[in-house]
Amino acid sequence: MTEISIQDEYVTRVEGHGNIVVNVADGTVEDCEWQVVESPRFFESMFVGKDYEAVPHMTSRICGICSASHVNASLKAVEDAIGVSISRQDELLRKLSLNAEIIQSHVLHVGYLALPDLLDSKSVIPLANTHEAEVRTVIRLHRLGNEMLEAVAGRSVHSQRLVPGGFSKIPSEDELRELRESLAGAFEDLEALVDLLAELADRLPAFERETEFISLTHPDEYALYDGTLYSSDVGELSNADYESVVNEYVTEQSTAKFARHERESYFVGALARLNNSYEQLSPKAKAVAETFGLEPVCHNPFMNNVAQVVETAHLFETSIELIDELLEAGLEPQSDYNRPEIDPEDGRGIGLVEAPRGLLIHDYTFEDGTCRAANSVIPTNQNHGNIQADMEAMVPTILDRPEAEIEHTLEMLVRAYDPCISCSTHYLEVEFVDGEA
Amino acid sequence: MSTETMKPQVAFFDFTGCEGDQLQVINLEEQLLELVEIVDVASFREATSAHSDDYQIAFVEGSATTDHDAERLEAIREHADTVVALGSCATIGGINAVRNAQDFAQVRERVYGEDADLFDAWPEAKPASAVIEVDYEIPGCPIDKEEFLRVVTALVRGREPKLPTHPVCLECKLNENTCAFLRDDVCLGPVTRGGCDAVCVSEGTRCWGCRGLIDNPNEEAAFDVLEEHGLTPEEVIDMYDLYFGWQRANGGAIDAEESPEVQG
Numbered sequence: 100m101t102e103i104s105i106q107d108e109y110v111t112r113v114e115g116h117g118n119i120v121v122n123v124a125d126g127t128v129e130d131c132e133w134q135v136v137e138s139p140r141f142f143e144s145m146f147v148g149k150d151y152e153a154v155p156h157m158t159s160r161i162c163g164i165c166s167a168s169h170v171n172a173s174l175k176a177v178e179d180a181i182g183v184s185i186s187r188q189d190e191l192l193r194k195l196s197l198n199a200e201i202i203q204s205h206v207l208h209v210g211y212l213a214l215p216d217l218l219d220s221k222s223v224i225p226l227a228n229t230h231e232a233e234v235r236t237v238i239r240l241h242r243l244g245n246e247m248l249e250a251v252a253g254r255s256v257h258s259q260r261l262v263p264g265g266f267s268k269i270p271s272e273d274e275l276r277e278l279r280e281s282l283a284g285a286f287e288d289l290e291a292l293v294d295l296l297a298e299l300a301d302r303l304p305a306f307e308r309e310t311e312f313i314s315l316t317h318p319d320e321y322a323l324y325d326g327t328l329y330s331s332d333v334g335e336l337s338n339a340d341y342e343s344v345v346n347e348y349v350t351e352q353s354t355a356k357f358a359r360h361e362r363e364s365y366f367v368g369a370l371a372r373l374n375n376s377y378e379q380l381s382p383k384a385k386a387v388a389e390t391f392g393l394e395p396v397c398h399n400p401f402m403n404n405v406a407q408v409v410e411t412a413h414l415f416e417t418s419i420e421l422i423d424e425l426l427e428a429g430l431e432p433q434s435d436y437n438r439p440e441i442d443p444e445d446g447r448g449i450g451l452v453e454a455p456r457g458l459l460i461h462d463y464t465f466e467d468g469t470c471r472a473a474n475s476v477i478p479t480n481q482n483h484g485n486i487q488a489d490m491e492a493m494v495p496t497i498l499d500r501p502e503a504e505i506e507h508t509l510e511m512l513v514r515a516y517d518p519c520i521s522c523s524t525h526y527l528e529v530e531f532v533d534g535e536a
Numbered sequence: 537m538s539t540e541t542m543k544p545q546v547a548f549f550d551f552t553g554c555e556g557d558q559l560q561v562i563n564l565e566e567q568l569l570e571l572v573e574i575v576d577v578a579s580f581r582e583a584t585s586a587h588s589d590d591y592q593i594a595f596v597e598g599s600a601t602t603d604h605d606a607e608r609l610e611a612i613r614e615h616a617d618t619v620v621a622l623g624s625c626a627t628i629g630g631i632n633a634v635r636n637a638q639d640f641a642q643v644r645e646r647v648y649g650e651d652a653d654l655f656d657a658w659p660e661a662k663p664a665s666a667v668i669e670v671d672y673e674i675p676g677c678p679i680d681k682e683e684f685l686r687v688v689t690a691l692v693r694g695r696e697p698k699l700p701t702h703p704v705c706l707e708c709k710l711n712e713n714t715c716a717f718l719r720d721d722v723c724l725g726p727v728t729r730g731g732c733d734a735v736c737v738s739e740g741t742r743c744w745g746c747r748g749l750i751d752n753p754n755e756e757a758a759f760d761v762l763e764e765h766g767l768t769p770e771e772v773i774d775m776y777d778l779y780f781g782w783q784r785a786n787g788g789a790i791d792a793e794e795s796p797e798v799q800g
Binding site: 109140141143147148153156160166222224227234235238241242245253254255256259260349356434435436437 | 551552555556559560566572581585601630634635648649651677714716719721740741778
């Protein structure tokens with residue numbers, strides 16, 4: 100009978116530390132666990148006692164890869180709490196910063212972290228010799244995301260310009276025109292990436308498991324920067340009542356919290372957004388989705404990789420629109436050292452955005468300009484439960500395969516979620532435990 | 537083994553942190569392809585499944601916060617000829633050290649509630665050098681890509697990488713930035729180690745201190761200037777503690793107990 104023992108410590112090509120543990124004795128699955136083992140970070144405590152300028156600065160440090168998403172959600176929560184509004188120009192620039200980061204993050208995940216699985220390589224580095232043109236395409240797309248972030252937010256990792264009340268410094272109209280040109284010129288590279296993935300897409304496992312998809316929704320646009328909580332099971336939900344939606348809970352297998360809503364687990368991220376807001380994708384994005392036969396509702400978590408490419412096309416097109424709106428209105432000039440004047444009110448504020456990996460929420464209470472309480476709900480936390488449920492459903496269907504292949508398939512499953520474990524603790528290892536008691 | 541075993545083997549390891557410094561290495565984009573011409577990557581979990589314990593240069597990112605972190609650091613020290621700490625968390629404790637000044641029972645309770653006992657961590661986040669001997673440091677939150685390349689190139693050529701000893705102020709002057717103190721803001725540039733090209737001030741804000749205190753900071757003068765610009769001693773300490781907390785608590789800077797008018 101089948102005896103399998105997998106102890107995959109520290110799953111690679113993901114952000115943070117996680118283990119996969121599978122233990123099969125006499126053909127029976129005895130253990131099947133997704134363990135999150137990143138050291139705890141304690142951010143929600145560190146915010147307490149810090150002022151409204153320091154909190155978004157600190158929030159950025161939750162995650163290097165999605166720092167601008169954290170800053171955007173954090174600023175929305177801070178501004179909501181202390182009673183500050185921002186201009187339409189600042190909102191458009193913040194949307195552009197979020198778009199830039201999602202492009203950077205999606206290309207990093209699909210091109211650097213997931214693609215090697217489809218080309219039987221351990222990383223992108225050897226691919227530079229065997230598939231040089233493809234690797235250079237991926238690098239150019241990744242660089243574009245970073246250059247956008249630098250132009251808008253001042254830096255690609257831990258941006259500086261996004262501050263409470265607006266921007267400390269804004270790009271020039273010439274820089275925006277240059278960026279527009281780069282975006283318009285990059286569709287060729289994006290098409291090359293789509294063609295490459297389309298050739299390899301049949302290597303993505305055809306696994307499906309029904310689950311609940313949660314994202315933001317917006318009446319006028321594919322919701323990323325703004326919107327209302329939405330569940331594929333029950334429809335619109337209240338942002339103010341987010342705690343009853345995410346229901347975070349603590350489990351011994353993880354230093355990250357898990358989450359559940361209508362079912363035992365739910366899915367956030369590109370696939371959840373695509374399933375919930377497909378009709379609002381841009382024309383080129385829908386064309387990419389059609390190339391892969393991806394349409395709602397898709398229950399195959401491996402298609403999250405494809406959904407990220409679809410979104411990248413959407414982000415290119417909508418970023419061009421954002422720049423056009425900024426240029427048509429003309430940029431309102433401001434000091435290069437703008438520090439918006441703020442007279443902070445006391446209160447609680449909640450900021451929700453779609454980060455690259457899904458729904459991100461920051462919730463702060465401020466008194467006299469100082470943070471008194473904080474709660475942060477991270478996308479990967481919300482996906483941990485769904486990864487666990489997928490593993491439990493998938494392992495029995497692949498027991499006839501060699502152990503190394505099972506391990507590799509489960510690693511691909513975890514990677515498909517693009518987990519950001521530093522954020523969620525806030526990790527990945529596959530650990531196959533010996534089945535003999 | 538490959539025929540190119542003359543290239544030094546480098547490895548990257550991450551501890552408690554955001555992995556933004558390793559992302560900066562990936563963000564070298566095309567230059568990363570040039571970098572792998574002069575070094576072999578033995579381990580880089582964030583980017584590759586290939587792993588080998590045969591490496592000469594280890595880069596460690598993040599703070600040490602658990603016994604497991606300490607055990608991994610010690611094993612890395614055994615394997616590597618050269619250990620380089622990468623980023624604020626590994627060099628000076630970084631943002632993680634903000635919680636060092638808080639009551640640890642309360643810290644755990646705030647994050648994990650009644651399940652706080654399930655999670656083990658040290659009451660203090662520490663830089664790598666508090667656990668093992670570290671040979672070189674690349675500070676910054678995140679690290680500067682060019683500085684990283686300079687250090688790697690120096691190490692590959694057998695030269696000593698040098699840490700800048702001037703404060704951020706010098707780089708602000710070179711960039712012709714308007715001094716934060718002249719625009720009613722406050723700034724830690726006078727006491728913070730340069731090498732970042734004063735990026736945060738150039739982007740319209742102020743120096744937050746992420747590269748840590750310079751070797752001989754004139755702290756009393758800096759403290760006075762901050763007070764003259766309207767900060768209370770408590771606010772100065774709070775500003776210092778965003779990144780300097782570990783250095784301050786371990787003899788590297790103003791001690792809260794010695795500072796005038798600050799109650800223990």
